């Protein structure tokens with residue numbers, strides 16, 4: 001695709017400085033089996049924009065790269081010539097404590113941001129795996145929500161302003177500290193979740209929240225998945241307002257120390273409210289003859305870290321392997337899907353964020369996995385849901401779109417992609433339907 005990396009490299013070095021451009025080490029900079037040619041480290045938004053314009057001129061495929069913790073997400077792309085890193089865009093720009101907003105460059109890690117916010121009693125409930133390493137830009141570009149989506153919103157709700165560099169070399173700014181303070185289409189919503197296919201996020205303004213006075217997690221261990229599903233449904237239907245209700249099956253329960261089905265109810269807020277959550281959940285559990293365990297402090301933090309990292313490469317925990325699938329359905333359908341999954345894949349790990357309508361399934365790809373994926377897609381279709389094959393060997397990914405079902409209005413989306421990226425240089429082929 002590239003018309004001469006030899007000619008592009010010296011121009012990139014002239015633009016960014018020779019030490020900011022290097023040949024890509026195939027072992028380090030590969031995306032779904034495609035090895036890039038160059039790695040570039042621009043210093044700011046303007047350098048990113050100028051780099052994109054140069055790459056467009058050379059028809060060089062660009063892979064925006066935050067920390068690479070989620071590079072596996074996406075369809076196998078058509079080309080990867082230049083890895084464009086955001087690691088030098090890691091400055092905090094503004095923390096408006098009173099307004100509950102923070103503005104930072106897209107390459108800042110969520111770990112670094114969390115420390116700055118915690119020092120002033122606030123937090124940002126974006127909860128990807130490896131949050132310590134993941135960047136704000138990467139989290140916004142992928143926009144998968146975590147266990148506390150219902151309580152705090154998803155990435156699209158938390159990003160209220162952005163700056164992005166486009167393939168024509170321009171930098172656009174959108175939104176800001178107050179929600180929707182600009183007329184016209186909400187560009188933030190368009191760019192968040194677009195996987196770097198329309199432009200590169202260089203700066204984000206995010207909504208933050210006060211740290212709660214108290215937080216506690218009540219874990220109920222159940223004799224089987226259907227008992228856990230019933231308790232989760234009871235909490236969901238109750239007047240309680242937990243920030244998360246997450247259900248694990250026995251295979252996933254093993255990563256929390258017990259090969260049992262379980263329900264984690266996370267309560268955050270004033271002490272009295274947290275106590276009330278504990279009292280009610282414990283009484284409902286004991287009515288069913290189920291045992292509960294309380295998590296607080298470090299043990300609570302560790303448990304939710306393990307839950308968040310579930311399905312991420314390296315260790316799906318609880319016997320899960322090299323394949324992770326994310327199914328989203330309406331919250332009212334979760335119970336049925338979780339019970340069906342247990343029957344269909346008893347050895348797989350299943351983590352269901354009940355309030356968010358998100359179910360993660362992780363297992364080892366083996367013979368017959370294509371047929372299994374077909375059954376999972378069929379289950380998703382029957383429950384009017386959506387499925388993302390988040391992590392899988394390339395051979396399984398090339399067999400079909402990792403996003404299922406295909407989006408409606410695809411022609412409109414192709415038109416948008418064409419308008420923003422006429423030479424198809426940004427993450428070419430990696431987004432939905434090969435966009």
Ligand SMILES: Cc1cc2nc3c(=O)[nH]c(=O)nc-3n(C[C@H](O)[C@H](O)[C@H](O)COP(=O)(O)OP(=O)(O)OC[C@H]3O[C@@H](n4cnc5c(N)ncnc54)[C@H](O)[C@@H]3O)c2cc1C
Nearest residue numbers: 066067068069070071128134135137138139141142196201
């Ligand atoms: C199994 C699994 C579970 C996950 N669960 C969650 C979850 O619960 N909640 C959640 O929020 N996320 C989740 N994620 C997504 C992911 O972990 C996050 O999005 C993460 O924050 C990525 O950060 P990163 O800096 O490592 O991004 P990278 O891995 O570097 O990039 C991720 C994608 O975003 C693009 N990109 C990176 N930076 C930019 C930028 N500045 N502008 C435009 N595009 C860019 C890349 O090209 C790539 O396609 C999950 C991922 C996996 C694999």
